[in-house]
Amino acid sequence: MARQRPGASKPTVARVPGLDQPGTLHNLSEIHPLLDHYPRKTDQDGNLDLETPKLWASAPPLDNMLKNQADDDVDEASLPHGLTKDDLKKFLKRALVVKRTSNMTTAGKIPSMYALVVVGNGQGIAGYGEGKDDEVARAVRKATNRAMRNLTAFERYDDRTIYHDxxxxxxxxxxxxxxxxxxxxxxxxxxxxxxxxxxxxxxxxxxxxxxxxxxxxxxxxxxxxxxxxKLPEDIARGRGKRVVDVQHTYYGASE
Known part of the structure; x- marks a missing residue:
């Protein structure tokens, strides 16, 4: 048996929940979530069956613990009229700023990641949001969901430009x-x-x-x-004219 040198650190041993306490033994007749897997099914040729259920059908338990439900859930009631969650999947998403920030406290610097995201459907609706977290992906996800809840409708002339300078x-x-x-x-x-x-x-x-x-x-x-x-309706109301006259004078409308 090899002798340990004096002053050398002891090797660390990975601990498994349910097995790290002395005097306890895991019940081998049950499936352990970390050590075991569901039994694999095989066909007559000995090939593995692809329909074997997984231990975690949807996601590992840690994913639910790491999520911030308040920032991940987008309520349809907070969206503009006529939009659903299925429409949000088609939105354009642009991460304009992703940078590392530090908050100086009495305990020292606390680093974090900052993200600024803009989303829009390319048809007159867009919004922006900020997010901050320890990881880049989660900061971008927070900023994206906040941008989804802050959507704004924009007026466009001829669906391509603004009405005036x-x-x-x-x-x-x-x-x-x-x-x-x-x-x-x-x-x-x-x-x-x-x-x-x-x-x-x-x-x-x-x-x-x-x-x-x-x-x-x-x-x-x-x-x-x-x-x-300023929309043509607002200009016509302020000048006491018809909307048709305003469009002909300011925008060169043919009618």
């Missing part, structure tokens, strides 16, 4: 949006480009001055496109 300021970020003709494309900041793609805006140009912080740019874009646009 917009100048908007959000804190230290200044953005100018310009309506463009068909075929112009999206020529703008890369964050705004991804947001417009999720919304379904195909022709637009934008310029950002001041702070280019991703969160400020995203919030300024959503705020400007959802609140700062």
């Amino acid at each position: 917009i100048d908007h300021k959000f804190h230290a970020t200044n953005i100018q949006f310009r309506s463009r003709p068909p075929g112009f494309g999206n020529r703008c900041n890369h964050y705004i480009h991804e947001i417009c793609s999720c919304i379904g805006i195909l022709d637009i140009s934008a310029k950002v001055w001041g702070s280019r912080n991703p969160m400020n740019v995203v919030k300024a874009t959503f705020e400007a496109l959802s609140l700062k646009q």
Whole structure:
């Protein structure tokens, strides 16, 4: 028997629930969740049957413990009218920012992962959300589900661009949006480009001055496109004209 050197650390032994206590013995007639498997069925040729049930039919128990149910579940009542959970599977999802952050406390630095996600169906509905967790995948999942609960409907002219030019300021970020003709494309900041793609805006140009912080740019874009646009109905009501006259004057409508 090999003798252990003085001062050497003892080897660690993996402990199994139900077997790590002295004086206890696992009942061999029962199936242990970690040590055993269900008996495999074989056919006449000795091949394994693919229909043999698994020990965990859906997912290991640890997955349910690690989930944050409040951030994973999206209630259909919180979605805009006419949308269901099946519609959310077809949405475009863009992770604009994924970075590592640290929270300085008296116990030291506590690292975590931060994610900023934008989702949209490409037909005038989009939303953004933030998520923070110890793992990247879970942070992105939290941000995606929060974005699903914060969907906003956007007005588009001819289903491709904005109705008019917009100048908007959000804190230290200044953005100018310009309506463009068909075929112009999206020529703008890369964050705004991804947001417009999720919304379904195909022709637009934008310029950002001041702070280019991703969160400020995203919030300024959503705020400007959802609140700062004046529709033909609003302009006609304010000028005392018909909607047809406003569309002919401002948008070159033929009728």
